Amino acid sequence: MSDTTPSPVHERGRLGALRLLLPFARPYRGLVALTFLGALLASLAQLAVPLVTRAVVDGPIARGDRAGLVPLLGLAFAFGVAEAALFFLRRWAMTKGSLQMERDLRDVLYQRLQRLPVSFHDHWASGQLLSRATTDVSTIRRFIGFGAVFLVVNLVTCSVVAVLLLLTYWPLGVAVLVTTLPLTVFGLRWEKDYNTESRLVQDEQGELTTDVEEAVQGIRVVKSLGRSELVFARYDRKALRLQALQLSKVRTLTKIWCLFEFHPQVTLAVILVGGSLAVGSGALTVGGLVGFVALFTVLLWPILSLGFLLAQAQEAASACDRIGELLAAPMTVTDAPGVEPRPVGTPARLRFEGVGFRFPGSADPVLRHVDLDVRPGETVALVGATGSGKTTLTSLVGRLYDVTSGRVTLDGHDVRDLPLAQLRTVVATAFEDATLFSMSVRENLTLGRPDAGEESVAEALRVAQAGFVHDLPWGLDTRIGEQGLSLSGGQRQRLALARAVLGRPSVLVLDDPLSALDVHTEALVERALREVLAETTALVVAHRASTVLLADRVALLQDGRITAVGRHSDLLAEVPAYRQLLSSDAELGPGGQQPVLSELGSR
Numbered sequence: 001m002s003d004t005t006p007s008p009v010h011e012r013g014r015l016g017a018l019r020l021l022l023p024f025a026r027p028y029r030g031l032v033a034l035t036f037l038g039a040l041l042a043s044l045a046q047l048a049v050p051l052v053t054r055a056v057v058d059g060p061i062a063r064g065d066r067a068g069l070v071p072l073l074g075l076a077f078a079f080g081v082a083e084a085a086l087f088f089l090r091r092w093a094m095t096k097g098s099l100q101m102e103r104d105l106r107d108v109l110y111q112r113l114q115r116l117p118v119s120f121h122d123h124w125a126s127g128q129l130l131s132r133a134t135t136d137v138s139t140i141r142r143f144i145g146f147g148a149v150f151l152v153v154n155l156v157t158c159s160v161v162a163v164l165l166l167l168t169y170w171p172l173g174v175a176v177l178v179t180t181l182p183l184t185v186f187g188l189r190w191e192k193d194y195n196t197e198s199r200l201v202q203d204e205q206g207e208l209t210t211d212v213e214e215a216v217q218g219i220r221v222v223k224s225l226g227r228s229e230l231v232f233a234r235y236d237r238k239a240l241r242l243q244a245l246q247l248s249k250v251r252t253l254t255k256i257w258c259l260f261e262f263h264p265q266v267t268l269a270v271i272l273v274g275g276s277l278a279v280g281s282g283a284l285t286v287g288g289l290v291g292f293v294a295l296f297t298v299l300l301w302p303i304l305s306l307g308f309l310l311a312q313a314q315e316a317a318s319a320c321d322r323i324g325e326l327l328a329a330p331m332t333v334t335d336a337p338g339v340e341p342r343p344v345g346t347p348a349r350l351r352f353e354g355v356g357f358r359f360p361g362s363a364d365p366v367l368r369h370v371d372l373d374v375r376p377g378e379t380v381a382l383v384g385a386t387g388s389g390k391t392t393l394t395s396l397v398g399r400l401y402d403v404t405s406g407r408v409t410l411d412g413h414d415v416r417d418l419p420l421a422q423l424r425t426v427v428a429t430a431f432e433d434a435t436l437f438s439m440s441v442r443e444n445l446t447l448g449r450p451d452a453g454e455e456s457v458a459e460a461l462r463v464a465q466a467g468f469v470h471d472l473p474w475g476l477d478t479r480i481g482e483q484g485l486s487l488s489g490g491q492r493q494r495l496a497l498a499r500a501v502l503g504r505p506s507v508l509v510l511d512d513p514l515s516a517l518d519v520h521t522e523a524l525v526e527r528a529l530r531e532v533l534a535e536t537t538a539l540v541v542a543h544r545a546s547t548v549l550l551a552d553r554v555a556l557l558q559d560g561r562i563t564a565v566g567r568h569s570d571l572l573a574e575v576p577a578y579r580q581l582l583s584s585d586a587e588l589g590p591g592g593q594q595p596v597l598s599e600l601g602s603r
């Protein structure tokens with residue numbers, strides 16, 4: 001997997017990136033509305049208490065009217081009960097809505113990752129994708145389940161309180177508003193820094209995730225090379241960098257919090273001094289001052305929490321930015337508009353017509369003017385030096401990549417004119433690197449053909465000589481470990497082969513499928529495979545001389561061009577490059593391959 005290509009940290013988005021969440025919130029607008037309504041009404045109920053307090057001080061207390069206290073205290077109690085009920089409503093609606101939105105976001109992201117083309121995955125480190133699909137989604141859920149609501153509610157509360165303060169005694173109200181100016185100026189500046197730092201931290205977390213994933217997946221290589229310490233040192237350097245970035249982020253956050261902590265103390269001092277003077281001069285009643293202070297105390301939590309909530313919003317915005325990059329990545333391999341299934345026979349005719357291919361971002365094409373006609377029922381072996389483009393050519397059949405010039409056809413239909421679902425049913429591929437999933441053997445086998453019956457499964461297992469699965473503890477229902485690591489390389493390869501031949505596809509693409517088998521098993525698999533190959537069209541990448549023997553014809557690929565096609569005995573006799581390739585293969589290969597080569601000459 002190559003390095004990631006996260007977008008550079010820049011001004012893009014900032015809080016505007018949160019717009020990404022709007023389509024996810026739309027289906028739950030009822031719950032969202034209830035959440036905001038509950039939170040707003042609860043805040044207003046809370047605001048009523050200082051107003052009642054002022055009425056109590058200036059009314060019954062000032063007049064010594066005990067009986068007048070009762071209705072006012074009853075009113076305060078009613079507001080308290082209402083606040084509690086609204087709190088419950090808000091928590092219920094908020095939790096339900098945010099968890100549903102989180103699930104939707106996860107689903108959309110997962111589907112997108114599945115549908116993005118292989119060329120996208122070639123350029124993105126898996127750790128970056130993992131951290132976006134897990135950490136970033138959780139960050140967003142925390143924000144929509146808490147921060148978003150209180151950010152809005154607290155801002156509304158602040159505005160309402162500001163108006164009430166101005167109405168209570170406007171000179172003091174203006175003084176309070178003036179003290180918020182530094183809060184706004186510094187807050188906005190640091191918020192910008194925090195945005196940049198959040199993004200850097202999240203990207204670095206993705207890098208670390210990639211390192212952990214690669215170290216775990218490649219544990220055998222690392223151990224056998226004795227490079228654990230080197231790998232750890234590399235990881236530690238990144239961990240240190242993450243720590244430094246986090247420290248810098250915390251420094252900015254601390255500055256923001258200090259500002260928001262310090263502000264209310266200064267403002268309270270201003271209120272007490274100014275308020276006392278106003279009461280002394282008779283411009284304000286004692287009840288008015290008590291109410292003013294009580295109103296201001298209602299503001300304390302909204303102001304104190306604003307720093308934390310803005311930080312949470314910034315992190316969520318960075319997470320939206322990062323997830324947005326995945327959702328906006330171009331879907332290059334898709335169904336053309338209006339494609340309909342077309343008749344494709346079994347076996348089908350596979351043709352490469354003037355095919356050229358260049359990897360995105362590469363200067364030179366890997367394949368040039370490839371013409372190859374594989375007749376129905378024929379098996380063609382692709383032979384070529386390492387890096388000559390064999391795997392790339394086979395990837396074009398099932399549209400893992402799309403040709404950049406020319407076309408690939410099945411029974412005369414351009415593969416791009418077939419629906420992907422149909423194409424990937426009629427074309428089956430077994431890769432050299434046999435990937436199995438954490439599922440039962442049966443689920444792994446029937447992944448591409450969920451409707452395959454017992455008979456087909458048994459037949460596929462026979463062809464791939466994979467009868468060993470019946471000896472597993474629960475037979476076909478045995479769950480195999482992550483990526484099938486609990487099986488040997490040869491066993492995994494045989495299961496992957498069985499998966500490909502299951503259901504007799506119209507075209508079978510085998511990318512050196514027998515490389516991990518011992519000579520004896522290889523011979524058994526080949527014998528059974530011949531039966532399958534007789535009934536299907538097949539393109540087989542062959543590195544080993546013995547695999548070539550499965551084919552009716554051989555195509556020699558050199559530097560992205562097909563330079564010779566023919567029976568392998570003819571090529572052996574007439575094409576020096578072919579002869580050289582196979583003989584160097586034999587010289588480099590184990591001694592066990594020598595007899596196979598002598599067999600080659602006789603065919």
Ligand SMILES: Nc1ncnc2c1ncn2[C@@H]1O[C@H](COP(=O)(O)OP(=O)(O)OP(=O)(O)O)[C@@H](O)[C@H]1O
Nearest residue numbers: 122359362366384385386387388389390391392393
């Ligand atoms: N995702 C990719 N992005 C850019 N270049 C790539 C990518 N995958 C392969 N290549 C390049 O394309 C060329 C052909 O690769 P390919 O894997 O098709 O060769 P191959 O003939 O199958 O090799 P081998 O026999 O070693 O499997 C190589 O030069 C390789 O470096």
